[in-house]
Amino acid sequence: MKFTLGVNGEQRTVDVEPDTPLLWVLRDELRLTGTKFGCGVAQCGACTVHLNGMPRRSCVTPVESAAGQQITTIEGLKGPEADALRAAWAKFDTPQCGYCQSGQIMTAAALLAFTPKPADEDIDNALAGNICRCATYVRIRKAVKAAGEALGG
Amino acid sequence: MAPYDTPLASRRSFLAGAGGLVIAVALPLAGRAQSGAAAVLGGKAAETVYAPNAFIRIGTDNLVTVLIKHIEFGQGPFTGLATLVADELDADWSQIRAEHAPANAALYGNAAFGGMQGTGGSTAIAASFMVMRQAGAAARAMLVAAAAKAWGVPASGITVSKGVISHPASGRSGKFGEFAEAASALTPPENPILKTPDKFVYIGKSIPKLDTGMKSTGEAIFTLDVYREGMQTVVVEHPSKFGAIVASFDDAATRAVPGVVDVKKISDGVAVYARNSYAALKGRKALKVTWGEGGAETRSSDAIAQERMERVKQRGAVAGQQGDVDAALGSAMTTLEAEYVFPYLAHAPMEPLDVVIERSADGGVEVWMGSQIQSGDQPVIASVCGLEPTRVKLNTMLAGGSFGRRAQPTSHIAREAAEIFMAAGGQTPVKLMWTREDDIRGGYYRPLTVHRLRGGLNEAGEIVAWEQVIAGQSFLAGSPFEGMVQNGLDPTMVEGAASIPYHVPNFHCSAHIVNCPVTTLWWRSVGHTHTGYAVETFIDELLEKAGKDPVEGRLALMTDPKDARLAGVLRRVSEIAGGVSAPAGRARGVAAVESFNSFVAQIAEVSMQNGLPRVHKVWCAVDCGVAVNPEVIRAQMEGGIGYGLGAILFNELTLGEGGGVTQSNFHDYRSLRISEMPDVEVDIIASSEPPTGVGEPGVPPIGPAVANAVRRLAGKTPRRLPMIKELQA
Numbered sequence: 001m002k003f004t005l006g007v008n009g010e011q012r013t014v015d016v017e018p019d020t021p022l023l024w025v026l027r028d029e030l031r032l033t034g035t036k037f038g039c040g041v042a043q044c045g046a047c048t049v050h051l052n053g054m055p056r057r058s059c060v061t062p063v064e065s066a067a068g069q070q071i072t073t074i075e076g077l078k079g080p081e082a083d084a085l086r087a088a089w090a091k092f093d094t095p096q097c098g099y100c101q102s103g104q105i106m107t108a109a110a111l112l113a114f115t116p117k118p119a120d121e122d123i124d125n126a127l128a129g130n131i132c133r134c135a136t137y138v139r140i141r142k143a144v145k146a147a148g149e150a151l152g153g
Numbered sequence: 154m155a156p157y158d159t160p161l162a163s164r165r166s167f168l169a170g171a172g173g174l175v176i177a178v179a180l181p182l183a184g185r186a187q188s189g190a191a192a193v194l195g196g197k198a199a200e201t202v203y204a205p206n207a208f209i210r211i212g213t214d215n216l217v218t219v220l221i222k223h224i225e226f227g228q229g230p231f232t233g234l235a236t237l238v239a240d241e242l243d244a245d246w247s248q249i250r251a252e253h254a255p256a257n258a259a260l261y262g263n264a265a266f267g268g269m270q271g272t273g274g275s276t277a278i279a280a281s282f283m284v285m286r287q288a289g290a291a292a293r294a295m296l297v298a299a300a301a302k303a304w305g306v307p308a309s310g311i312t313v314s315k316g317v318i319s320h321p322a323s324g325r326s327g328k329f330g331e332f333a334e335a336a337s338a339l340t341p342p343e344n345p346i347l348k349t350p351d352k353f354v355y356i357g358k359s360i361p362k363l364d365t366g367m368k369s370t371g372e373a374i375f376t377l378d379v380y381r382e383g384m385q386t387v388v389v390e391h392p393s394k395f396g397a398i399v400a401s402f403d404d405a406a407t408r409a410v411p412g413v414v415d416v417k418k419i420s421d422g423v424a425v426y427a428r429n430s431y432a433a434l435k436g437r438k439a440l441k442v443t444w445g446e447g448g449a450e451t452r453s454s455d456a457i458a459q460e461r462m463e464r465v466k467q468r469g470a471v472a473g474q475q476g477d478v479d480a481a482l483g484s485a486m487t488t489l490e491a492e493y494v495f496p497y498l499a500h501a502p503m504e505p506l507d508v509v510i511e512r513s514a515d516g517g518v519e520v521w522m523g524s525q526i527q528s529g530d531q532p533v534i535a536s537v538c539g540l541e542p543t544r545v546k547l548n549t550m551l552a553g554g555s556f557g558r559r560a561q562p563t564s565h566i567a568r569e570a571a572e573i574f575m576a577a578g579g580q581t582p583v584k585l586m587w588t589r590e591d592d593i594r595g596g597y598y599r600p601l602t603v604h605r606l607r608g609g610l611n612e613a614g615e616i617v618a619w620e621q622v623i624a625g626q627s628f629l630a631g632s633p634f635e636g637m638v639q640n641g642l643d644p645t646m647v648e649g650a651a652s653i654p655y656h657v658p659n660f661h662c663s664a665h666i667v668n669c670p671v672t673t674l675w676w677r678s679v680g681h682t683h684t685g686y687a688v689e690t691f692i693d694e695l696l697e698k699a700g701k702d703p704v705e706g707r708l709a710l711m712t713d714p715k716d717a718r719l720a721g722v723l724r725r726v727s728e729i730a731g732g733v734s735a736p737a738g739r740a741r742g743v744a745a746v747e748s749f750n751s752f753v754a755q756i757a758e759v760s761m762q763n764g765l766p767r768v769h770k771v772w773c774a775v776d777c778g779v780a781v782n783p784e785v786i787r788a789q790m791e792g793g794i795g796y797g798l799g800a801i802l803f804n805e806l807t808l809g810e811g812g813g814v815t816q817s818n819f820h821d822y823r824s825l826r827i828s829e830m831p832d833v834e835v836d837i838i839a840s841s842e843p844p845t846g847v848g849e850p851g852v853p854p855i856g857p858a859v860a861n862a863v864r865r866l867a868g869k870t871p872r873r874l875p876m877i878k879e880l881q882a
Contacts, residue, residue, distance in 0.1 A: 017411060020431045028386075028429040033378035034371015036553070037430075038503050039589040043819035046503060074371035089369040093361060093784055096227030096792055098368030099503040099553025105369060124828035131819060133503045133554045134227045135795020137830035139788065 003067040007032070008076025014063070022058040022066050023047045026073060034074035034102045038131070045130030048103035049073050055110040074102035081112040084150045088143035096134035104130050108144045117148045207260040208288040209238060211296075215316065215330040217244050219285075220254040222261035222270065223277040224525050224559070225364065226502070226552040227792070228848040229785040230277040232362040234285050236781055240355040241289030241348060244329070245316035251363045256527035256547035271526035273560045273675070275749040275846020278781055282844050283347075290345035292336075299335035300327060350779070350841065359784035364551070376550045379509045379521045381582040385414055387573045388433045388586055390440050391422045394812040395596055396449040396670030399423060399442060406439035416440070417576040421565070424573045430586060450670040451812040454805075457601055458494050461624035461667055465492070465605035468622055469665035470641035472651035476659030481618035485609025487698055488618075491691055493606075494873045495683040496805030498599035498676055499822060504553025505592040508570035510534070511582035517544030518574070522567065523552025525559035529633060530567035537571035538579065556677040556796065558597065562632030565597075593822050594814040598806050599676030600626040602646070604687040609659075614699035616710070619657040621650050621687070623664040628673040630666070641666065645675060649684030649748065649853070654719050655692055655710035671808070677796060678849040681748040685853030686801070686860065689744035690870045693861045703733055703743050703861065718776045719747050721838055722754040725774035729836050730756040735862075739769065742861025746853040750845040752776040752838075755794070755854040757831070759862035764881050766863050768798060768831040771855065775835065778842035786847045787835040793851020794833055799825030801856040802876050 004013045007030060014029045021040075026032045026049070035058055038046030042057040049058045050072040085105050088094075095101045104127065111118055111126040118126070123144045132140070210218040219238045223230040231251035239249050254261045262268035264284075265276040293313060300318045301308040304325050312319050319326040350356075367373040392398065402423050404416040412432025417424045423442055427433035450457075482488060508522040518538050524530045527547055535542040552559060561567075570585040577583065587595065602625035609618035627643035629635055637644055644651075647664050676682060696706035704727045711720040723745045727733070733741045735758050745754035756772045773790045780786055803823040807815040816822040856874075863880070864870045871879045 016429075017431065020429075024429060024431040027378075028380075028431070031380060032371075033374070033380075036375075036504070037377060038505075039819050040434075041589075041818050041820065044503070044589075044824075086366075086369045090361065090365050093359075093365050093788065095362075095365055095368035096229075096788065097503060097552065097554040098227065098364065098373050099375060101368050102371045128826045128828045131503070131824045131826065133501060133556070133796065133824060135792045135799070135825060135830060136788070137795060137825075137827040138791045138833050140827060141830075 003063050006070040018064040020063045022061040022063055025063045032073045032075050036099055045103040046100050048106040055107050081109045084147035088147040092139040092143045094136055094139040094143050096136050100132045209292050211329050211333045213330045215248050215328050216250055217248050218250045221251050222254045223272040224549050226555045231364050233278050233781055234281050236355045236360055237285035238289035240353055241286045242293045243313040248316050253549040256531045258528045269528040275848045278844045279846055286347050290347050291341045294342045294345050295336040295339045296332050298339055299332040356781050373551055375504055375553055376507045376522050381511050384582040385426045386430045386433045386584050387424050387426050388437045389422045389424045390437050390442050393444050394449040397444040397446045400445040401443045403441040407436040410436040419572040419576055453810050454808040461603040464624040464665045465603050465622040469663040471663045472642055472647040473662045478618050478620050478659040478661040481659035482609045486612045487610040489608045491606045493604040493687050495602045497601045498804050499593050499806050500556040500558035502554030502558050505587040506566045508585045510570050510574045512580050519546040521548045521550050523559050524549050529564045533564035533567045534571040557675040562634050590817045593816050596672035597674040600673040602683045606691045608695045610699050616657050616695050618659045621662045624667050626668050626673045627666045645680045648680040653688055654716040656712045678748055678852040681853040685746040686856045689857030690860045718752045719745050722752045722774040722776050726754040726756050726772050730772035740862040740865035742858045744854040744857035748850045748853050751850040753850045753854050755858045757858040757862050761866050766859055770832045773835045776838035777847050778840050778844040780837050781844055783837055789847040790835045790851040791833045794855045795825050795830055797852040797855040805875050
């Protein structure tokens with residue numbers, strides 16, 4: 001079945017089963033591989049994308065429910081929050097294995113959009129759904145905070 | 154994994170055996186894009202004109218590509234090993250790139266593994282420190298010689314700094330790329346002169362990591378991100394219980410799922426082939442497999458633990474002894490006895506296991522995987538495919554964590570991938586994908602291990618007796634590493650317990666190997682995950698019974714010169730934490746563990762909230778010799794603390810009645826989350842000792858440090874892990 005999605009600002013049409021999770025559409029059909037598979041049951045956050053600007057677990061989002069809507073993946077994440085986050089990620093050399101980091105940054109970008117200058121507690125609450133098995137959490141916390149400060153929030 | 158050879162001695166023998174390892178091993182120009190990193194990090198093969206040795210390529214574009222012989226999964230070898238080359242080469246850091254080396258043990262073997270190519274035991278820096286520096290120094294000497302010839306000046310008058318070759322007397326200067334071609338025609342020096350440490354420009358500095366950028370944009374390519382033309386995705390229905398086999402299966406419903414292409418029985422289950430990932434997953438869900446459980450483990454993990462608890466009542470194979478422990482226990486004024494049960498643990502790396510394999514144009518196969526032991530995986534794939542190992546082109550990929558999971562003595566994931574490839578005819582490219590459920594339920598766990606300790610104090614409060622008996626599984630038996638098992642002892646089971654850093658005149662440590670069909674494996678810091686916990690909580694209780702301070706009491710017993718560095722980190726951590734007293738409502742616990750030739754001490758400040766420990770802050774002091782990249786070392790300590798903390802608080806992998814695995818995903822096999830991560834302060838001891846590893850040594854102290862604080866708050870040491878089970882029971 002054909003579905004048209006707005007992905008990173010472009011209209012993309014895919015021909016897939018309607019219940020296919022958005023994760024697999026992004027990866028297998030559109031080859032946007034920055035969005036990762038970690039658990040398949042919305043427990044780890046590695047598959048986080050933005051659906052109409054809100055963070056969303058793409059592994060449990062059927063493509064039919066995302067049709068016609070605007071999706072942003074890590075590849076298409078742009079703007080001041082994204083720039084500030086990536087600069088802060090570099091400043092603290094945050095990633096280790098890196099596999100969860102797309103999801104961390106997608107969630108953090110949404111946090112900064114709504115809470116421009118988050119406290120540690122805000123960061124912990126917003127990112128508690130994003131697992132990092134390398135436990136880069138200390139640096140994620142510092143980086144998100146620094147990004148918020150750099151944005152002048 | 155643990156290095157059981159002393160790295161320095163075996164490094165020498167490896168270099169001698171390998172002959173031209175360091176110099177003059179030119180790489181073939183074909184097949185250089187060894188990992189997804191290559192595309193992102195740059196380094197176009199076409200521009201490469203100078204490959205002075207197996208580790209370095211220098212292009213006319215001035216880019217210096219360092220081939221990394223250890224897999225990068227977050228512990229930092231891309232940056233660490235490239236730092237060693239860049240320093241001796243006097244390159245500018247901005248011109249440095251890194252990519253995984255191909256599978257070739259003759260060029261890229263690990264000195265700590267007897268020359269096998271592989272990563273583990275926190276050996277990457279320790280086993281590469283001299284080799285990578287020599288590679289950089291040789292390349293530098295050749296570039297200088299080429300410049301000297303071109304300019305008609307003596308080489309002695311040439312200097313190199315930040316990627317620029319200069320001859321101050323004549324005012325000439327040039328970049329590496331200009332001399333790369335001429336340098337490639339020269340004979341490499343056999344004994345390049347290395348810098349003295351005072352001349353280091355990158356070693357010892359926190360150089361920015363090479364892989365941070367691509368891991369912040371989604372551009373980093375992992376195995377799961379590899380898509381080949383015509384590739385099918387394959388998931389495997391694995392046995393319901395350990396040791397079960399496929400008796401029969403009904404694939405009618407599976408084949409009816411749109412996108413499913415084929416279903417095949419392989420040696421470890423039933424494989425579902427599909428045009429995309431979701432079809433494969435749906436197809437597997439529809440599969441009906443009947444399992445033969447005749448040889449399966451059908452006991453619960455409680456029953457398995459019970460068996461091991463019986464075994465530790467008697468001594469096993471002797472791992473260490475001195476004095477007369479029986480007499481000393483008999484005459485002790487006070488005795489303490491404790492039994493510890495450490496559960497099975499899954500590693501749960503963020504990227505579940507995966508492999509891509511396809512037929513090459515020349516009839517061989519090409520493989521993409523996060524291979525941690527290339528020297529094992531490559532021949533296993535070759536054997537299943539009926540090829541010579543050299544016909545298997547193994548591309549080591551960035552991997553989403555490992556923590557030991559990808560270091561498989563049996564190469565089981567490589568074998569499974571090769572089997573699914575061959576079962577479908579050996580022509581269609583396939584991607585084997587494990588799900589989180591496969592990962593959690595798929596075995597290769599940290600072994601369930603039981604310890605029994607008995608200690609005795611005399612009237613003066615001195616510890617006069619220490620007896621430790623351990624029972625667990627050996628994952629080395631029956632593997633290529635079987636030779637490590639000697640006299641009935643698996644060293645990975647007793648490391649950290651066979652000898653302890655505290656002087657006790659009457660000491661005995663022994664162990665039982667009690668195997669069963671549940672597959673087990675090394676788990677970040679291996680035996681130290683349990684021996685560190687048992688030893689460091691038991692000593693803490695004995696010192697408390699003797700009325701002694703946990704830091705001063707330990708230091709007084711660290712009398713052997715070999716424990717001086719451990720004493721050093723213990724003193725340092727106490728200094729930075731301001732001792733072990735805590736504010737009201739909180740307590741501090743301390744632990745110090747040597748593992749993989751590195752020394753780490755930690756102090757954890759803890760309170761109890763809803764019956765569970767809340768860890769507020771951890772202070773950590775580490776001595777790993779020369780600190781090649783202090784920021785990477787700090788990050789590894791932080792990560793080790795988080796990884797270890799999650800496990801001791803929450804994790805156990807259990808088998809229910811009948812032997813099925815109880816857990817399946819992150820909802821019931823919890824990971825530490827950011828809201829549970831303590832602040833961490835790390836201090837690195839300045840040292841000129843040879844560098845040692847940091848990937849694992851941050852893990853062992855955190856459990857006992859927290860447990861010792863919990864004892865002060867809750868009155869008892871959690872001895873049956875995880876803590877959530879005992880404290881909320």
